[in-house]
Amino acid sequence: MSDGDLRGFSDTIAALPSPPPAPAATDAARAARGAEVAGRLRCAGCHGADFAGGKQVPRIGGQREDYLLAALQGFRGARRLGYTPAMTEALAGTTPDELQDLAHFLAHAPPPR
Numbered sequence: 429m430s431d432g433d434l435r436g437f438s439d440t441i442a443a444l445p446s447p448p449p450a451p452a453a454t455d456a457a458r459a460a461r462g463a464e465v466a467g468r469l470r471c472a473g474c475h476g477a478d479f480a481g482g483k484q485v486p487r488i489g490g491q492r493e494d495y496l497l498a499a500l501q502g503f504r505g506a507r508r509l510g511y512t513p514a515m516t517e518a519l520a521g522t523t524p525d526e527l528q529d530l531a532h533f534l535a536h537a538p539p540p541r
């Protein structure tokens with residue numbers, strides 16, 4: 429694809445409406461555990477303090493929980509290869525429960541700007 433093709437795709441995707449906000453009901457204990465893991469592993473260092481991403485780093489705040497979990501499990505299990513090893517390294521040593529808590533926390537993080 430040419431640069432023009434890629435710009436066309438990104439312009440079209442950027443014009444799509446934002447997804448509806450995540451349901452308000454969260455499991456407070458899981459969200460708190462997820463927030464603790466996200467802080468310890470410095471997820472915001474790359475994804476931004478509000479997890480909205482930027483430049484080549486994707487937004488993760490307010491994404492669907494099932495999608496986030498699948499992505500995290502994919503990186504952790506080396507089934508999903510990123511264009512950098514950033515995510516494989518970020519998730520090294522995480523447990524399956526920690527991935528569940530991270531996905532729950534991030535899915536209920538503030539919606540995109």
Ligand code: HEC
Nearest residue numbers: 469470471474485486488496499510511512514515518530
């Ligand atoms: C060193 C920078 C860095 C850190 C730290 C980091 N990430 Fe990422 N993350 C990235 C990059 C770059 C990508 C895009 C990788 C790709 O798809 O090739 C990404 C992708 C993702 C995705 C997939 C998003 C999508 O739309 O498919 C999720 C989910 C994610 N990161 C969650 C996290 C979580 C949770 C943490 C903390 C445990 C974290 N990241 C820490 C850089 C980072």
